[in-house]
Amino acid sequence: xxxxxxxxxxxxxxxxxxxxxxxxxxxxxxxxxxxxxxxxxxxxxxxxxxxxxxxxxxxxxxxxxxxxxxxxxxxxxxxxxxxxxxxxxxxxxxxxxxxxxxxxxxxxxxxxxxxxxxxxxxxxxxxxxxxxxxxxxxxxxxxxxxxxxxxxxxxxxxxxxxxxxxxxxxxxxxxxxxxxxxxxxxxxxxxxxxxxxxxx
Amino acid sequence: xxxxxxxxxxxxxxxxxxxxxxxxxxxxxxxxxxxxxxxxxxxxxxxxxxxxxxxxxxxxxxxxxxxxxxxxxxxxxxxxxxxxxxxxxxxxxxxxxxxxxxxxxxxxxxxxxxxxxxxxxxxxxxxxxxxxxxxxxxxxxxxxxxxxxxxxxxxxxxxxxxxxxxxxxxxxxxxxxxxxxxxxxxxxxxxxxxxxxxxxxxxxxxxxxxxxxxxxxxxxxxxxxxxxxxxxxxxxxxxxxxxxxxx
Numbered sequence: 356x357x358x359x360x361x362x363x364x365x366x367x368x369x370x371x372x373x374x375x376x377x378x379x380x381x382x383x384x385x386x387x388x389x390x391x392x393x394x395x396x397x398x399x400x401x402x403x404x405x406x407x408x409x410x411x412x413x414x415x416x417x418x419x420x421x422x423x424x425x426x427x428x429x430x431x432x433x434x435x436x437x438x439x440x441x442x443x444x445x446x447x448x449x450x451x452x453x454x455x456x457x458x459x460x461x462x463x464x465x466x467x468x469x470x471x472x473x474x475x476x477x478x479x480x481x482x483x484x485x486x487x488x489x490x491x492x493x494x495x496x497x498x499x500x501x502x503x504x505x506x507x508x509x510x511x512x513x514x515x516x517x518x519x520x521x522x523x524x525x526x527x528x529x530x531x532x533x534x535x536x537x538x539x540x541x542x543x544x545x546x547x548x549x550x551x552x553x554x555x
Numbered sequence: 556x557x558x559x560x561x562x563x564x565x566x567x568x569x570x571x572x573x574x575x576x577x578x579x580x581x582x583x584x585x586x587x588x589x590x591x592x593x594x595x596x597x598x599x600x601x602x603x604x605x606x607x608x609x610x611x612x613x614x615x616x617x618x619x620x621x622x623x624x625x626x627x628x629x630x631x632x633x634x635x636x637x638x639x640x641x642x643x644x645x646x647x648x649x650x651x652x653x654x655x656x657x658x659x660x661x662x663x664x665x666x667x668x669x670x671x672x673x674x675x676x677x678x679x680x681x682x683x684x685x686x687x688x689x690x691x692x693x694x695x696x697x698x699x700x701x702x703x704x705x706x707x708x709x710x711x712x713x714x715x716x717x718x719x720x721x722x723x724x725x726x727x728x729x730x731x732x733x734x735x736x737x738x739x740x741x742x743x744x745x746x747x748x749x750x751x752x753x754x755x756x757x758x759x760x761x762x763x764x765x766x767x768x769x770x771x772x773x774x775x776x777x778x779x780x781x782x783x784x785x786x787x788x789x790x791x792x793x794x795x796x797x798x799x800x801x802x
Contacts, residue, residue, distance in 0.1 A: 429798060468757065482795055503790050507798050516798050519790050522783020523776050526796075531775055535768035 384513045389486035389506040390476050392513055396424040396504075397474040397490065404469050417459040417466070426507065426514040427455055433526060434533045435544075442544050450544060453551035458529065460554060471495040474502070484508060485516070587778055588701050595704040599770045602709055603763055606752075611760075614752035626750055628672045633747040634683065635664045635671025636740055639727035644686040648694040653684050688725075689718025693785050702774055710777035 403416040421427060431454040432439045442450065469492065478489035485507035492500045505517040518525040533547070540546040589595065621629070638661035645654035660676040660683065667675050677683065692714050693699075700713025711719065732740060752759065766772040783790070 426798075433798075465757075465761065482792060484798060487790060487795065501788060505795055505798075517795070519783075519794070521780055522786075522788070522790065522794075523779045524794065527775055527779065528772070531771045532767050535771065539767075 384508065386479050386481065386486055389488050389513060390479055392424060392506055392515065393488045393490065393504045394476050396420065396515065397476070399424075400466060401469060401472070401474065404466055405471065407470070410463075414456075414459045414463045417463045418455055421455060421459055424515050426509040426516055427451060427458075429509065429516065430458075430526065430529075431455070434529045435537075436530065436534065438537060438542065438544055446544050446548070449548050450551075453548045454533075456554070457551045461529070461532070462525070468494065485513070587774060588699070589774065590701050591703060595702065596770050598704045598706050599773070601706060602704065603769065605707065606759075606763060610749065610752050614749045614756065617746075617749040618753040618756070621750065626754075629743065629747055629750055631664070631668070631674045632671045633743050634674075635661060635668070636728055636743070637685070638664070639731060640722055641684065641686045643725075643727050644688055644691045644722075645684070647688075647691045648686070653686070656681055656684060657686075687715075687718050688721040689715035690785060692718055699778075699782075702778065704770075704773075710773050712778070712781075715781070 399420045400417070403413055403420065406413070406416075408416075428451050431451045434454065435442075435450065439447065472492055472494045474490055474492050476488060476490045480487050480489075482505070485505060488504040488506055490502045490504065492502050494500070500521055502521075503519040504515055505519070506513055507516040509516075516526075536550055537544075537547050540550065638657050642654045642657035642661065645651075645657055660681045663676040663679060663681065664671045664674055689712075697714050699715075703711050703713060703716055705711050705716060705719075708719070728740070729737070762772050762776065763769045779794075782794075
């Protein structure tokens with residue numbers, strides 16, 4: 356009887372386990388959630404730009420926003436490419452944190468032109484592993500840009516992974532940047548981290 | 556008449572060449588096909604010094620001297636000059652609706668719009684839809700071909716370069732406007748170039764003078780932007796890549 360109970364419990368647990376797996380499918384979130392994420396993100400970015408504080412304050416605001424809404428470790432890893440594999444744990448975490456600051460400054464400078472502009476979220480579609488959220492950035496002078504945000508399921512949480520500005524991938528762009536920084540430093544990740552931290 | 560025929564033969568030869576070249580290259584959607592990188596990089600430094608010495612300073616002067624109002628007039632004028640070419644290319648792509656739209660825009664803006672310096676067509680609901688022979692070749696199934704950086708002209712591909720040449724040689728505007736006015740229309744386009752360099756000043760300055768590798772950045776921006784345009788402003792699943800894939 357005792358073994359029987361044990362077996363039953365085991366079988367039940369296994370079923371629950373399998374049921375649990377099915378209950379958390381890849382798309383645990385809806386299109387409206389992805390759109391809401393991008394709405395909040397763009398509101399925060401425009402808010403930081405429109406405050407018109409000093410560049411340092413604005414960049415640190417961008418760094419917070421980037422950490423909150425984007426999958427920074429994944430983006431950092433993708434930007435680095437194969438060098439990531441050979442890096443130690445300490446190097447990896449030092450690189451991710453240096454990368455975070457670099458992104459806030461590199462794109463932060465370009466965000467200044469969004470002063471007084473409006474972002475309208477529209478036309479999203481499902482992709483494998485997430486959503487592509489469409490939006491229109493309307494600048495103060497009336498000209499507009501198309502921005503598409505790739506939102507993914509990042510370990511059960513939805514986060515921004517990439518942004519396409521008029522079709523140009525921000526991830527590809529930053530890969531080019533990091534790639535040539537690394538080339539100029541003979542592939543040394545330590546020197547890359549040092550350079551990213553130097554805020555140049 | 557003989558000249559026309561010669562132009563036509565030239566254009567066909569160019570199409571043939573672009574076909575041969577693009578047939579040799581495999582289509583790799585996400586990787587950039589750049590077998591001429593060595594030469595391209597040399598052309599890039601040349602173009603960059605041209606920008607530094609001439610175009611950028613001239614565009615700064617343009618920004619100061621030309622008022623926003625005049626800038627709009629110049630823009631309208633040169634845009635109107637390319638409408639017959641837009642109409643021809645839409646037609647070659649089998650897009651009758653866009654072709655007649657461009658034709659109507661040209662007629663309205665040239666007459667009511669005082670030779671094209673104003674743009675009443677847009678207000679009448681005829682919105683601009685640009686096209687070029689590179690797009691026509693794309694619609695006919697030609698591959699992009701190798702990336703090329705052209706001297707004086709910046710980023711392009713084999714397919715788009717063929718398009719630029721065909722558009723220049725076969726531009727229908729040449730049969731509409733008498734030959735003696737050609738220096739004027741080409742001059743307007745040159746002024747417009749300075750205007751565009753001024754309008755996109757920060758973006759171009761960032762790309763050329765602040766980015767780590769201006770050549771690689773320009774190649775990326777041109778190719779991804781162009782593909783987006785050719786794909787009717789859609790991001791494909793290929794473009795998205797696989798975030799979860801390890802490399």
